[in-house]
Amino acid sequence: MKTIRAAFAASLLLANLAHAVPQSVGNGFLGAVGIPFEKFAAAAGPWAQGAELKGPWKARAEKKGDVENFDLAVDAIVFGIPAAQVSAERVSGAVRRFTVRFDEAKMKNIKSSAGGLYAQVVANITALAGEPKASSPGGEKSFRYESSLITARKSGAKEVIVDFTPAK
Amino acid sequence: MACAAHGQLQLSLRPATRTFPIPDALKSAATWEAADFVAGWGAVSATAPEEHRNYSGKCLVFGHEAYSVRAVFERGKLTAITFVMLDSGAWFGFVPDADVKRVAATKGPQFTALYQQTATDVERGLASLAGSAGRKVPLVDKGALKQDVLIFHTGDLWVRLTTRENQLVKFTVTRTEPDAVSPLSALRRSAKKDDQARAFASRVNNAPNGDRVLDGVPIFTQGDRAYCGVATLAMEMQFLGLRLDTEDYAAAAGIKFGSTYHSDIRAVFEAAADAAKLKLARTTQFEFEKARAAIDAGIPVIVFRRWSQERDFLHGAFAERFQKDPAATLPKADLNDRKSWPTKDSFSHSSLVTGYNLARREVIYTESWGEHARNRRMRLEEMEGTSYMAYYPHL
Structure with missing residues (x-):
């Protein structure tokens, strides 16, 4: 029995070693635009009047006055986490907000975020941007990163919303 | 599923700036001394014991474009060039296990x-x-790496041709015959063990912030290949x-048809240590004290660990921030943080520990x-808690 157990354990080790991860050269938003979404949204470029909204975006049908809304038409990994939806709000030809929605229910790698999607999103933003500049009693946290203000908040039991707005 | 997507294939994505x-x-x-030719490898240190560089231009040789052309420089002198x-x-690129039979057939x-x-050709x-016609020589005479090669004397250089049926064609050009027929560097071939140990230890850099880091570890990009384990092994063993x-x-x-399906990487680790005339300790979890002793001796440690894209982002982002803010700290490894660590269900990955x-x-x-x-x-x-295998080579 011991021999069988040892052989089984050895086969598991070999299987583990063989299960390698490739190095991707990028797809989704990264493949289309060439930089990760959080880098794109944190830079000064997208906020300029008349700036091109890089990447494949789809305009929503409704338009209220000067306000236009767009949805990203490809998948995006934002802060290392697959986003359920990425949208942009443009007012009078200038982007005013990017909104990223993370949905725990739609994440394939759900077990890696078992500690709570919100905690993971905040930890990853902190790793990039440093400690939050402000925290609200409701748990909303705001970070300053490059040319953007990044705000993360819970939305319901399984969703997290992250807004990028231009830093003042 | 893939590692954080910011890598490059080894050569094919680089702009061709010159012709080999x-x-x-x-x-x-004499060509190896020409300034224009040497410039094709980028800046090389005249004092570093060893550096590995990719050629920046295209290389068409014997009617085929090389996948990669890499050189070894020893204290600024070009000593070997390898053409894959x-x-x-x-x-094939990365092929998931489930697709391997279909890909192999088509x-x-x-x-x-x-x-x-x-x-x-x-x-x-x-x-x-x-x-x-060249001379057949056993480069490695036993184990998983057992390999005969062909040795050619071309002008005043030497060439070692390696072919692996249905897998690999590559050749290495060297200045000397011993470099062509032996898999070991001159230091490892001829120096006394104590001298080798001193040479390894001399590559430990003690930074003012308390970092102990190995200088000059080569990085061989795995590209879109299921090669993290073998690329890490190559980085380790070339350094040694x-x-x-x-x-x-x-x-x-x-590793055939782009897949690790039914491959035996562990036998190759053991064979590499044997060919390198090194002992190879192994633990089923990363052990810091063992790793510390290895780093202090100038030897990197290979770790197999659980990997998730989400957690990898944190480490990549932190490394970027740490460059700008040396006072930055990683999240404390408390219960909450541990919940974000990759688990047994996550991907497997191999990394090289190069300091502490x-x-x-x-x-x-x-x-x-x-x-x-x-x-x-x-x-x-976290390294201890997410690892499931570690290799510690030693003299």
Whole structure:
């Protein structure tokens, strides 16, 4: 029995070693635009009047006055986490907000975020941007990163919303 | 699913800025001294014991474009150039286990034909340059890396041709015959053990912030290939003087048609240590004290660990921030943080531990993804808690 157990354990080790991860050269938003979404949204470029909204975006049908809304038409990994939806709000030809929605229910790698999607999103933003500049009693946290203000908040039991707005 | 997507294939994505001087560079040592030729490898230190560099331009040789052309410089002097002419992992790209049979059936015959053509053309070309059919020599005489090679004397240079049926065609040009027929560097071939130990230890850099980091560890990018384990092994072993490449290990492990399905990488690790005349300790979890002793001796440690894209982002982002803010700290390894660590259900991945900082309780590690992934940092509790195998070579 011991021999069988040892052989089984050895086969598991070999299987583990063989299960390698490739190095991707990028797809989704990264493949289309060439930089990760959080880098794109944190830079000064997208906020300029008349700036091109890089990447494949789809305009929503409704338009209220000067306000236009767009949805990203490809998948995006934002802060290392697959986003359920990425949208942009443009007012009078200038982007005013990017909104990223993370949905725990739609994440394939759900077990890696078992500690709570919100905690993971905040930890990853902190790793990039440093400690939050402000925290609200409701748990909303705001970070300053490059040319953007990044705000993360819970939305319901399984969703997290992250807004990028231009830093003042 | 893939690692954080910011890597590059080894050569094919680079702009071709110059043309490799074929055939002169294969037969004339004088070409290796030419300033224009040396410039093709980028800036090289005159004092670093050893540096590995990719050529920045295209290389068409014997009718085939090389996948990669890499050189070894020792204290600024070019000592060897390796041309990878065909590699099954690069040709097929990453193939998930579930697709391996279909890919082998549909694309396998095309690759087999290409392999035969490439191997034939390269061998003929080298024989033509040498004016002889070459001499068969056992490069490694036992174990998973057992390999006969052909040695050619071309002008005042030497060439070692390695072919692995349906997997690999590559050749290495050297200045001397001993460098061509032996898989070991000159230091590892001839120096006394104490001298070798001193040479290894001399590469430990003690930084003012308490970092103990190994200088000069080469990075061989795995590209879109299932090669993290073998690329990490190549980084380790080249640093320790075993002149075998990622592609040699992949072929020996049986990574075929772009898949690790049924490959035996562990046997290759043991064979590499044997060929390098090193002992190889192994633990089923990363052990910091063992790793610390290895780093202090100037020897990197290979870790197999659980990997998730989400957690990898944190470490990559932190490394970037740490460059600007040396006071930045990683999240404490508390219960909440541990819930974000990858688990048994996550992907498997291999990394090279290249240093540590005891005061900060951090392990410093390097990925086979490029310079941007050199000397990342992870709390040692996380490295211990997410690893499932570690290798500690020693003299």
